[in-house]
Amino acid sequence: MTEPVLELQDAALRVRGRTLFAGLDLTVGPGELIAILGPNGAGKTSLFRAILGLERLATGRASVLGEPVHRGDRRIGYVPQQRVWGRGTPMLGRDLVTLGRTGDRWGLPIASREDREAVARAIWAVRAESLAARPIGDLSGGEQQRLRIAQAIVDEPGLLLLDEPLSSLDLAHQAEIVALADRERERGAAVMFIAHDINPVLDRVDRVLYLAQGRHRLGTPDEVLTTASLSELYGTRVDVLRFPDPATGLDRVFVAGAGNGHEHHLEQHADEVERLERSE
Amino acid sequence: MSWDQFFDYSDYGHLLALVANSVVACAILGIVGGLIGVFVVQRDMAFAVHGISELSFAGAAAALLIGVDVLLGSILGSVLAAAIIGLLGARARDRNSIVGVLMPFGLGLGILFLALYQGRSANKFGLLTGQIVSVGGDQLWSLAGVSAVVFIALLVVWRPLTFDSLDPEAAAARGVPGRRLSLVFMLLLGLMVAVAVQIIGALLVLALLVTPAAAASRVTHSATLMPILSMAFGLVSALGGILIAIGSTLPVSPFITTISFVIWLVCRDVGRTRDIRRFRRAAEARTLESA
Numbered sequence: 001m002t003e004p005v006l007e008l009q010d011a012a013l014r015v016r017g018r019t020l021f022a023g024l025d026l027t028v029g030p031g032e033l034i035a036i037l038g039p040n041g042a043g044k045t046s047l048f049r050a051i052l053g054l055e056r057l058a059t060g061r062a063s064v065l066g067e068p069v070h071r072g073d074r075r076i077g078y079v080p081q082q083r084v085w086g087r088g089t090p091m092l093g094r095d096l097v098t099l100g101r102t103g104d105r106w107g108l109p110i111a112s113r114e115d116r117e118a119v120a121r122a123i124w125a126v127r128a129e130s131l132a133a134r135p136i137g138d139l140s141g142g143e144q145q146r147l148r149i150a151q152a153i154v155d156e157p158g159l160l161l162l163d164e165p166l167s168s169l170d171l172a173h174q175a176e177i178v179a180l181a182d183r184e185r186e187r188g189a190a191v192m193f194i195a196h197d198i199n200p201v202l203d204r205v206d207r208v209l210y211l212a213q214g215r216h217r218l219g220t221p222d223e224v225l226t227t228a229s230l231s232e233l234y235g236t237r238v239d240v241l242r243f244p245d246p247a248t249g250l251d252r253v254f255v256a257g258a259g260n261g262h263e264h265h266l267e268q269h270a271d272e273v274e275r276l277e278r279s280e
Numbered sequence: 281m282s283w284d285q286f287f288d289y290s291d292y293g294h295l296l297a298l299v300a301n302s303v304v305a306c307a308i309l310g311i312v313g314g315l316i317g318v319f320v321v322q323r324d325m326a327f328a329v330h331g332i333s334e335l336s337f338a339g340a341a342a343a344l345l346i347g348v349d350v351l352l353g354s355i356l357g358s359v360l361a362a363a364i365i366g367l368l369g370a371r372a373r374d375r376n377s378i379v380g381v382l383m384p385f386g387l388g389l390g391i392l393f394l395a396l397y398q399g400r401s402a403n404k405f406g407l408l409t410g411q412i413v414s415v416g417g418d419q420l421w422s423l424a425g426v427s428a429v430v431f432i433a434l435l436v437v438w439r440p441l442t443f444d445s446l447d448p449e450a451a452a453a454r455g456v457p458g459r460r461l462s463l464v465f466m467l468l469l470g471l472m473v474a475v476a477v478q479i480i481g482a483l484l485v486l487a488l489l490v491t492p493a494a495a496a497s498r499v500t501h502s503a504t505l506m507p508i509l510s511m512a513f514g515l516v517s518a519l520g521g522i523l524i525a526i527g528s529t530l531p532v533s534p535f536i537t538t539i540s541f542v543i544w545l546v547c548r549d550v551g552r553t554r555d556i557r558r559f560r561r562a563a564e565a566r567t568l569e570s571a
Contacts, residue, residue: 052453072455080449088497090322091446095503103443104454106436109504135501138558151450 003066004029005159005190006051011060013046019214020046024060026209026218028190030158033181033204035221036194038211044194045081047211048161052078065158072104077152077189081163085144087137093147094132097122100151122154123147126180142173149180153189160184162193166200174200198225199252225253289527299526302415305423306518306532309479309488312427314514315434316472317493318507319465322445324372326490328365331379332473335361335386337482339474340407341393350407351422354474361386362470366463390482410481410533423475430468430475441465442503479518480533487537488514495544498551513543 004027012022020043028034036044049055050062053071062069064076077100085091097119102111111119123132126146131139136147145165152160162181166174178201185191195201198208198221208224210217212233217224224230230238241254296303320329339357343350361382369375394404415423434441443451444458452458476485492513496506521536528535 054452072453074454076453078450078453080453083449085446088501089446090318090497090501090503090506092502096447098503099439099443099447100450100454103439103447103451104456105439107438108435109438109442137501148450151447 002030005032005065006192007061007063009061011050011062012058013043013050013055014058015043015046015055019058021211021214021216022059024216024218028159028192030188030190031185032190032206033185033201034190034192034207034209035198035201035205036192036209036211037196037198042211042213044211045163048078048163048192048194051159051161052076074155075158077155077157077160079145079148079152079160079162079165081194082141082145082148082165082167084141085136087135089135089137091136092132093128093134093136093139093143094119094123096136096147097132097150097154100154118154122150125153125183126150140173142169142176145169145173145177146180149177153184156187156189158189160189160191162191164194164196167196171200178204202253203248203250221253225255230255286530287528292527295526296523299415299522301417301420302532303519303522303526305415305420305479306522306536307515308424308427309476310492310514310516310518311511312431312472312514313476313488313518314492314496314511315507316430316469317489317491317514318496318510319434319441319445320469320490321493321497322442323462323465325375325469326486327376328369328379329469329473329489330486331365331383331386332358332361332470333477333482333485334383334390336470336474336477337407338386338390338393340477340482341390341397341404344399344404344407345393345397349422351419351426351474351478354477355426355471357386358474358477359467359470362466362473363463366466406481407477408481408483410479410484410531410536415479419478423478426471426475430472433464433468437461437464480536484533484537487533487540488518491537491540491544492517495540495547498544498547499554513540513547517543 006026006028008024008026011024011026013020036047038044046055050057051064051069053069053073064073067073098111098115100122101115101118102109123129126149128143128146128150131143131147136144139147149162149165160181165177165181169177181191181193182204193201198205202221205221207219208217208221210224210230210233213235215233217229217233225240227238227240230240236257239256241256242251243254244250245252320326336354336358339360340350340354342357343353364382365375365378369378390407394407397404440451440456441461443454443456444461448458472489473485476488480488493506493510495513496509500506500509517536517540520539522532524535525532
């Protein structure tokens with residue numbers, strides 16, 4: 001049996017006295033794609049921070065590729081929730097990717113040939129050659145996102161954590177980013193990503209981790225994304241609606257709070273407010 | 281008023297030899313100020329620089345009053361201010377209000393100390409508006425020493441500091457100690473501000489710690505080219521300023537601030553023209569694609 005990429009045993013995380021999740025057992029193998037869903041404040045980003053060693057678990061154990069989690073693990077690639085670099089930011093596309101490779105090193109900022117080659121490979125892997133020499137602030141959200149993924153994969157990590165990589169991207173760019181994540185998974189990396197909308201990746205994800213109300217559900221999309229399962233999780237009636245997409249024949253899934261169809265919309269609104277607050 | 285009243289370059293060589301120390305001090309400040317300015321701009325801390333320089337002024341004035349080394353007093357004042365701003369103002373909004381609170385307090389203290397001081401009045405104004413022409417040999421060594429420490433330390437922390445400035449979440453995940461780094465940076469900034477106060481005065485520190493980097497950021501976005509250009513602009517401003525001032529009865533500061541401002545104006549124009557051309561080209565490419 002191959003070594004698991006991520007192992008969480010009875011993990012619990014509390015932030016300012018609030019339990020985000022508890023009793024979480026999760027083993028992720030190489031090549032697995034896991035989507036993490038749930039409302040804002042449910043602890044999705046905090047889970048990533050715990051895996052990165054930036055947040056300490058209240059109980060339980062967490063290990064990555066056989067080692068207990070620790071800060072600065074180069075075997076984890078991380079794309080934080082999107083922030084857009086404005087015009088005039090003193091950084092070219094290539095500089096952003098280079099930071100992922102050498103940004104934690106002290107001493108004279110001289111890149112070795114090996115580093116330059118690794119950066120070039122990562123840029124090639126996300127098909128961003130034409131963006132490398134352009135100022136980062138001149139690029140669109142989707143283009144910046146591709147370079148951020150290049151930054152995260154520059155060391156060919158065994159685990160790739162993507163925090164809402166699709167938010168605020170149009171459908172074509174969403175498909176591009178999903179394809180990139182899929183390629184990393186084919187390379188053998190485990191990919192975990194936080195999403196607001198499962199649909200762009202529904203046909204590719206292996207399992208779903210749904211966090212809400214300090215509880216969680218883990219399983220295949222068919223097991224987790226049902227009215228019964230999510231109603232129990234939220235402790236109130238939640239409808240899960242599935243429609244077959246006439247173009248592809250695949251299902252599309254929508255989660256709606258009981259009696260109103262606006263829940264999804266409201267969540268996105270709250271998300272927007274949160275992002276604005278954070279960007280200040 | 282006539283030109284001759286203010287400028288006389290007939291005995292330039294002789295004058296240059298007399299103020300050689302000051303010329304060297306200006307060159308050093310121009311280079312190291314240009315380098316640290318890159319991070320001041322990246323981290324959006326121009327206002328903090330101004331606040332630190334006012335407390336540096338208070339420290340220098342206190343030193344003048346009690347008769348100890350002015351550079352030492354200046355360093356104590358600015359490092360204290362930098363530490364307060366660094367510890368209390370991790371977020372930009374907090375930081376600005378803390379600077380806003382500290383700045384008038386520092387300036388007020390400084391004015392009090394100067395009012396009590398009985399010595400030469402030239403020294404008084406020098407701290408606020410520059411006193412470069414009188415850098416002595418010992419003083420030059422201290423200025424050069426402090427600048428060298430800042431320069432070397434900046435090169436050592438270069439990449440983690442850049443990472444933390446431009447992409448803090450990813451940097452933290454990579455193990456970059458953001459909080460400690462930003463305190464180290466504040467300390468270096470405090471040291472450099474103290475040096476700059478000795479040369480162009482507390483009120484004009486920004487002309488060498490911010491303007492050159494701001495100008496460089498208008499013409500390049502490359503993380504490699506920007507610090508090089510910024511150092512060059514700083515050097516040209518500071519050195520150009522003093523070389524003109526030597527033959528003049530006017531103080532050096534207005535020459536330095538004017539040169540650095542003109543460089544910024546030119547860079548801004550160059551950058552804008554290039555942006556417009558780039559957008560036009562991109563728009564044309566899109567039109568061709570859709571055709």
